[in-house]
Amino acid sequence: MAIPDYQTLMLPVLRLAAAGETRVPDAAETIADDLGLSAAEREELLPSGRQRLLHNRIHWAKFYMNKAGLIDQPRRGRFVVSETGKQLLSTSPERIDVARLMQYQEFREFYTNAGTAKEVDGPPDQHQVAPSPSAGQTPEEQIEAAHRALQTALRGELLQRILQNSPSFFEQVIVDLLVAMGYGGSHRNAAEQLGRTGDGGVDGVINEDRLGLDRVYIQAKRYGPNVSVGRPEVQAFVGSLVGLGASKSVFVTTSTFSQHATDFARHLSQRIILIDGVRLGDLMIEYNVGVRVARTVEFKRLDEDFFAEDQ
Known part of the structure; x- marks a missing residue:
């Protein structure tokens, strides 16, 4: 089967976080088993070849839910459900996606400031994201699709x-x-x-x-x-x-x-x-024959080693 998009993975990831502190690789293994993914699907890479597709989508699902306050990150590389996340799971949601996360003020502020949301008029709990063809893609997948x-x-x-x-x-x-x-x-x-x-x-x-x-x-x-x-x-x-x-x-x-x-x-x-x-x-x-660089864009990640204090 095809690997679910990062929004479809939000609910399974939150449920795993509710079972205890975990990491993206461990979550990926469990979700892959639950979905019955083949060995090839588990190893499928982003077009850049730098990261497994399933790991990347779980990372973004976790990242967005963290911005909504549903997930806490107690220490490097690990995450666990927050009290807000437990409250959401207690309502037995059928799906968690960006539209659902927009109900949380923290996430609305983050998403709007990121320039990716278009709010519609209405009370705070009715803010939604305008649908788009790339709604199921992570930001990295959108970048790579645009590059292709x-x-x-x-x-x-x-x-x-x-x-x-x-x-x-x-x-x-x-x-x-x-x-x-x-x-x-x-x-x-x-x-x-x-x-x-x-x-x-x-x-x-x-x-x-x-x-x-x-x-x-x-x-x-x-x-x-x-x-x-x-x-x-x-x-x-x-x-x-x-x-x-x-x-x-x-x-x-x-x-x-x-x-x-x-x-x-x-x-x-x-x-x-x-x-x-x-x-x-x-x-x-x-090999840059007949072409020239028109624009260079750098994407940076957090340097975890910089923030790692000696124990």
């Missing part, structure tokens, strides 16, 4: 601009990218080798390292998004590699590879890497 959306849009722009330029520009893009990735030595050496062979479907050869101990053969196809590279083109490239005694190669396209082409390349004895438009755009972004 920006990356996808940027990747599309990169490919569009490559197609608007000349084939020689596309070759230069490949040179810049390979050099940025550590291949070919200098731009000059890489440029001299790429595009010079023209031997039966091989567009170029580039050194794998600065000393030229091994070489990588290149094929580049600048196709529009509706034209896929098929098996015949990959097969022709491989045939050229056999004649050259090549063992390593890269086939780059701005479009996609057909399933037959991908399956063919996967079962070859020679090492051939297929880079389609999506991966090409991602690599250009990762």
